[in-house]
Amino acid sequence: MKVRVFVSLKEGVLDPQGKAVGHALEALHFKGVKDVRISRVVDLELDTSSVEEAKKEGEAMAHALLANEVIEDFNVEVLS
Template sequence: MKARVHVTLKNGVLDPQGKAIGHALASLGFAGVNDVRQGKYIEIELAETDPAKARDSVKAMCEKLLANTVIENYSVEVG
C-alpha cells in the first residue's frame, strides 16, 4: 500500500522561498500569480494492507519526523 504525504507551511508562517518562486514566475511573464507556498511531497511504500492502520501509522510518522508541527501542517492519503 502506498501513502502520499503533503507537508505544507502553516498559515501565518512566512515562506520566503515561495515568495521568490512567485517573483520568478512573474518575471517569466506568468501573469496573475497572487501567491506561492512551497511544501514537500513524500511517497511511502507500506507493507500494511489495512487503510485505517496505514493512515494511523503514517500520521505517527508525520508527528515524529516527517513534519515539524511548530510550522508545518501535513495531510495523508493512502491506497
C-alpha cells in the same frame, strides 16, 4: 499500502521559497501572480495490508519526522 503525507506550511507562516518562485515567475514575464505557496508530498510504500494501520503509521511518521509541526500542517491519505 501506499500512503501519501501532504505537508504544507501553516497559514500565516512566511514561505520564502514560494516568494522566490513568485519573483522568478515575474522575471519571466508572467503577470498576475498574487501568491505562491510550496508544499511537499511524501509518498510511502508500507509493508502492511491494513488501511487503518497504514494511516496510523503515516501519522506517526509525520509527527516524528516528515512534518515540523511548529510551522507545518500535515494530512495523511491512504491511496491503496
